[in-house]
Amino acid sequence: MTDRLFAKPQLKYAGRMDRYDDSAWLIWSNKRKSWYRPDSRGYTTDIAEAGIYTKAEAAIHYDGPETPRRLRDTEPFPLSSAGRHIDLCERDVENAYAAQMAYIARLREQMAGKGMAEEKREPARSIPINLLLADVRQALFDGAKADDGAGTALRYEAGRAVGLMGRAMDSIAALADAVSALLPSNLGSLNPDDFPDDFAVPVDMTAGEIRQARAAIEKAMGGKA
Known part of the structure; x- marks a missing residue:
């Protein structure tokens, strides 16, 4: 699991509504650290459960770059940014898995040097x-x-x-x-x-x-x- 899964995508705020022509948008609540559900009925940290909004609806939640970051209660995100965000989450998980497996391999090697014997298990034989x-x-x-x-x-x-x-x-x-x-x-x-x-x-x-x-x-x- 990666913390990125429960965070908003990394996307430049200034000019966001002009740079993206997506017809589908997501809305993020900076206050609640969550996505708007469909029809603005509640919040969710699961991006898969986030509501889809039109660009016009999303634009209402864009305060403009002149608004200080601390005062931006909500942010709109084009749906295309969600795909890139998920790709980065996948990369995080793969990197974490590789690091953990490398640690396990190193741990086995170090413990073997201390005399730890590997336990051999016979594979189970059974009909599916x-x-x-x-x-x-x-x-x-x-x-x-x-x-x-x-x-x-x-x-x-x-x-x-x-x-x-x-x-x-x-x-x-x-x-x-x-x-x-x-x-x-x-x-x-x-x-x-x-x-x-x-x-x-x-x-x-x-x-x-x-x-x-x-x-x-x-x-x-x-x-x-």
């Missing part, structure tokens, strides 16, 4: 959870299509679904382990049931929906599979 859940849904669909005389096939498909769901939950357990590794040690570790029902797994199902689906399958099978 989205593929597992796709198989679960297909298995349930195939089972639902089976007629009443095909009880064996239905049980087979339901059993396969339960197995796949268990593997999917194992993937969530691996995710919990990864999250736990980032938490302070005094917070303990997580398990899949620690995730709230609205926790979004990186597919189109939440952890709560996975648990509900698993419970429904187990109920249909008459207990734990």
Whole structure:
């Protein structure tokens, strides 16, 4: 994050309304250090939520260079200046990231010189959870299509679904382990049931929906599979 994101663009004030022909303008409040929202209804520090005004509307907020800076309550900015401002924010973030990564590399080198050994981690091997859940849904669909005389096939498909769901939950357990590794040690570790029902797994199902689906399958099978 860069402080520039929450500041106004750097743009020469004198002659601003004459130098830019933009049809869309933003209005900055120097007093509140914020942008005007649409229709002048409140303020925001997020430039993406700023209101768009015509040049005539913006000109009302231009006091002219003869007005001392301390008395300029508001400033108009052409929309084109926002693009340049965002580019500078991106540059700030890239420079900060590069500096931090260089510091981390230097820190590792210095600590290695003090005898610190690098911990080697085996990469996790698992089937992508989205593929597992796709198989679960297909298995349930195939089972639902089976007629009443095909009880064996239905049980087979339901059993396969339960197995796949268990593997999917194992993937969530691996995710919990990864999250736990980032938490302070005094917070303990997580398990899949620690995730709230609205926790979004990186597919189109939440952890709560996975648990509900698993419970429904187990109920249909008459207990734990």
